[in-house]
Amino acid sequence: MGVQQVRIEVRLPEGHWAGDVTRSHPSAVLRIDEHMPLQKRRGTAKASCSEDIASTVRNHPGIEDVRTLAKQQFAVDIIAGGGGFLKPLLRVGVIPHTPFEVRDGWVDWTIACAQGKVKALIAGFEQESIPYRLLSTRGVSSRLLTPRQRFVFDSATQEGFYDVPRRISLTALAVKLDVAKSTLSAQLHRIESTVMHAFADEVRKRSP
Numbered sequence: 001m002g003v004q005q006v007r008i009e010v011r012l013p014e015g016h017w018a019g020d021v022t023r024s025h026p027s028a029v030l031r032i033d034e035h036m037p038l039q040k041r042r043g044t045a046k047a048s049c050s051e052d053i054a055s056t057v058r059n060h061p062g063i064e065d066v067r068t069l070a071k072q073q074f075a076v077d078i079i080a081g082g083g084g085f086l087k088p089l090l091r092v093g094v095i096p097h098t099p100f101e102v103r104d105g106w107v108d109w110t111i112a113c114a115q116g117k118v119k120a121l122i123a124g125f126e127q128e129s130i131p132y133r134l135l136s137t138r139g140v141s142s143r144l145l146t147p148r149q150r151f152v153f154d155s156a157t158q159e160g161f162y163d164v165p166r167r168i169s170l171t172a173l174a175v176k177l178d179v180a181k182s183t184l185s186a187q188l189h190r191i192e193s194t195v196m197h198a199f200a201d202e203v204r205k206r207s208p
Contacts, residue, residue, distance in 0.1 A: 004137050005112045006121075011131035012105055016083035017062040017076070018047075023105040024056050025049075030102040041080035048073040088124025092117050095200055097193070108135075112197055144198055149191050152177065156188065 012019025022030050028051040035045045042064075049072050057074065058066045062082020067075045078084060085095065094117055096109035111121070118137065125132045145153060155177060160167025170188075174181040 003112060004115050004118050004139060005110065006118050006137050007108070007110050007135040009106045009108050009133040009135060010086065010125065012083070012102065012107055013086075013130065015062065015081065017057070017060045017078060018083055018102045018107065019105040020060060020062075021053055021056050022102045025051055025053050026104040027051065028053055028103075031099050032102065033099045035084075035098060037084060041084070043078040043082075043084045044075065045078065046073075046075045086125075086128070086130065088121055088128060088130070091124055092121045094121060095197075097197060106133075144194060145191060149187065149194075152184070152187050153191050161188075 014020065018030055018032065022028055028049055030047060030049045030053070033046045033048065035043065037043050046069065052072060054066065054068070054072075054074065057063055057076060060082070062079055063076050064079050064082075065077040069075055089095070092113070094111050094113045096111050100110070101108050111118075113121075122132070122134070156162060156173060159173055159176065161170070161173055168176075170185060171181055174184040177184060179187075
């Protein structure tokens with residue numbers, strides 16, 4: 001079955017911290033950089049925002065704790081029911097790519113999954129009466145990495161960049177590949193994101 005990449009905007013329900021906070025600050029752009037589900041329907045997230053929303057986040061009943069990381073960057077601990085991935089996502093078993101943005105209660109998600117799961121996801125939003133806007137769908141090539149990414153991945157693996165403990169630093173690997181450290185860091189992040197999303201379902205199946 002073919003894999004599709006879907007970009008969809010979804011209206012977060014009342015009570016969802018990210019939806020409520022951005023509805024209170026309609027001109028703000030809230031960026032969720034990381035989102036981690038925890039046991040008992042709780043969660044944690046790292047985020048940043050174009051405006052100072054700290055007090056609104058801190059006062060939201062769905063937020064247990066807020067930690068400032070940098071200017072307008074913060075981490076939150078979310079209570080059960082305070083906001084996370086919506087039921088249709090959990091039922092279908094798909095996780096949106098990070099980072100993603102929330103504006104005025106609408107979250108902009110990009111999701112890669114089998115075509116059948118896309119249909120089930122949309123049916124789930126309709127069943128739950130959750131407003132959504134399907135922005136784009138496109139087929140995803142069966143090639144996981146580009147030739148250049150494959151070369152960088154093989155080099156990093158062979159040199160021990162992913163070993164524990166690491167056998168080569170990012171700086172030394174950049175010298176070996178004759179690229180800037182910042183360029184290599186960005187390449188590795190893209191590779192890691194692609195691999196993580198491609199094998200996320202397999203990880204979940206093998207880690208009950």
